[in-house]
Amino acid sequence: MILLFRKAAFSKMDQWDKEDLLDLLYWMRQVIAILAGIAWGLVPLTGLYAFLSFMVVLLGAPLLWYQAQRIDEEEFGGHQSLAGEGTAPSMALFLLVWIVTYTFVHAG
Numbered sequence: 001m002i003l004l005f006r007k008a009a010f011s012k013m014d015q016w017d018k019e020d021l022l023d024l025l026y027w028m029r030q031v032i033a034i035l036a037g038i039a040w041g042l043v044p045l046t047g048l049y050a051f052l053s054f055m056v057v058l059l060g061a062p063l064l065w066y067q068a069q070r071i072d073e074e075e076f077g078g079h080q081s082l083a084g085e086g087t088a089p090s091m092a093l094f095l096l097v098w099i100v101t102y103t104f105v106h107a108g
Helices: 002-010 018-042 047-068 078-084 087-106
Strands: none
Touching: 018 047, 018 078, 018 087, 047 078, 047 087
C-alpha cells in the first residue's frame, strides 16, 4: 500500500497498469473514509448533509487526482469503473469511524 501511494505521488501516467490504479483508488478511498470519519465525528457533523458532504469528498478527491495525473479513464474501464472501486467499503468504514468518534467525544 505504501508503495502505491509513493507511486501515486511521484509517477507519470504511462507507468500505471489497471490493477495498480484500481488498488490505489481503493486504498485512497479507505484513507479518506478514516480521516473524514474522525473529522466529522470531532466537529461534530451529523445528518444527511454530513453524509452527502462525505460522498462529495469520497468521489471528488480521487477524481481530481486522476485528472491531475492526466489518466485516460477510458483506458481503465471508464469513469464508472474508477468511481466505483472501493466506494461501498469506504462508505461503511466512514460510517463506523464517524459513529464511534462522535459517540466517544460527544455522548459521554
